[in-house]
Amino acid sequence: MAVGKVTFTKVEREKLAEVLWLLNWISVLTGAILFGLGLFLKVEIQKWQEVMSEQGILYVPHTLITTGLAACCINFLGGKICLDCADTNKFLRWKLVMMPYVVCTFFFTSCVLAGALMCYSIRSQLEESLFLGLRNAMRYYKDTDTPGRCYLKRTLDLLQIQFQCCGNTGYRDWFQVQWISNRYLDMTSSTVVDRLRSNVDGKYLMDGVPFSCCSTFSPRPCIQQQVSNSSAHFNYDQQSQQLNLWRRGCRQALMDHYTSIMQSIGLTVLLIWLFELLVLTGVRYLQTAMENVLRLGDPDSESDGWILENSLAETARSNFNVIKNLGKCYQVDDDPNINVPTAAAEQELPSQQVQPL
Template sequence: MAAVLPLPLALRARVRLAQGLWLLSWALALTAGLALASGAHLLLQLGRLSPFLDPGCWFPALPRTALAAGAAALATGVVGAGAARASLDAARYAPWRAVLGPFLLAGTVAGGGLVAAALGLALALPGGLDAALEKGLGTAMSHYKDTEVPGRCEAKRLMDELQLGFRCCGRHGYKDWFTVQWVSSRYLDPNDQDVIDQIQSNVEGLYLIDGVPFSCCNPHSPWPCLQTQLSRAQAHPLSEARQPSLNLWARGCHGELQRHLRGLSGSLAAVLGVTFLLQVSLLLGLRYLQTALEGLGGAIDGEGQTQGYLFPRGLKEMLKSASQQGLCAQRPGPEEAPAQEAPEEEEEAPAEA
């Protein structure tokens, strides 16, 4: 039965393979460290932006999986470097012969599986950010006025910091503030006729105005900030009527946050992709080196040319052997045969005689 993907390895090729795997191991450790740093940075960013995401969003699972995958890849790189270095000396390689096989299996199943899962999440999850940000930003804007409500006291400060930090206004633009009450009720005079008329002008009984919070103002604008009566051109005769938001942030926070998080996840996906390729290459190289050294009794400088392979025989033969072993295990042995028929034959023999 032929081995799967055999590769003949002479002495010089074995030494170069071991040296190359040592360098590849540290390259994997470096990319795994970058994956850990990228995952931690994304996790911190999501912790800061969590008030503007729907609580049912699955996107926070990405950095957590990336951290686990980075830790597994880092361990694979460090252990792989030790195994590759020890393989250059038969005496130092002897303790590795018993643990290298389980390490390769664990690195392939656990380490490779985690990196592949994190890479898949980095490519798939950003597609769900649109709906999560739409709902989360809408909730945050509706709680902007609740400065005295327990559990929502920080909503105003967080929204102001978001708009100033990302240079955005509203969900998709400054006009989104026209549809929510963002002025706290504590600043409204219930006896003022204008306030009463404004509240009664909509079915929901909200105090809606055509104005925006101060955090929508661009501090670098040469004009004074126009926060109120933005839909009335007559209220601002000196401003450009066709561009009422010259001194406001022109872009909405939905697009800015989406671009920001997609950029972070894209960078993480690139790092995870390189990590996955390096990890697969390292595990394959270690497998070839392990099987080649097993043919020489663990000595890399053994005489002659040996052969490395992935599996000792083909997949068909391995499955057939496993099925045969299973059938043999289910078939009763000679000692398990029924013992009732033998006494009957012995009783019938004297009668025939």
């Protein structure tokens, strides 16, 4: 029994072909939207790639870009095919192309769904990448003279100013790294030398943060040195003054930024997938209806169209039997005729015997 069986008249088949022609051209536009969304996401990720530990998450925008280009090509061809399928004579030119076209459209539609799911499943990988990347960037903040790291200071400062954040998870992360270069330290000062000797690995650690951590909404000058020493500043309350610093960590700020983008793109791609699924269903109905018209031999007669020719259980069973019998083509161990001599062979054996000398 066919799944989703529908009977079409000649007029209904022509209307279906015309509607699918229009939907395919709309799908070309949705493919361009997919391409644009993937390109936009790639640019947004590359803006802050210096504070990410790996670029493995770029597979999401690459998937959207590739799927968008494939959508433009497949649906452009599909518009031409669907328009010609309104005529039985023209359908004969595309009869052998219809099934590969339906299969390609099915895989393309599956890729669109996969792209939508990737936008929602990438969060944990993105969070880990930002955590490790920001930690390494803070370590190399002072290395402005080292090739490959000379722009990290500028990147981190812009990040903290633009997203109003400080450190990886908070401003105290700067207390655990030396973010001031040694060339700016006065090595003749006993205070500096004592601090270098007392801290781990000879690093110049202090309870201070870069200027980019200062809040622009503070009513007083920014306190970025001796942050934890309340007696070093006049009328300084560590809790009520909020330290004059941004309280949110940059990892959380970037996560919120990318999450909002991913959710918007994921929802858009999901809507595009539903639309493409509708187009695929219509093309399948048109293909099967036109093939049944050719079997009937009357272009003006009614014909049945369906999604699957047999039920799901029968289709799965037949495919399973095909796969199961693939390996039996070369199996000869169970052949009942093996090692059994035929009558012709028995007659040839005496004649082939050699007389002893």
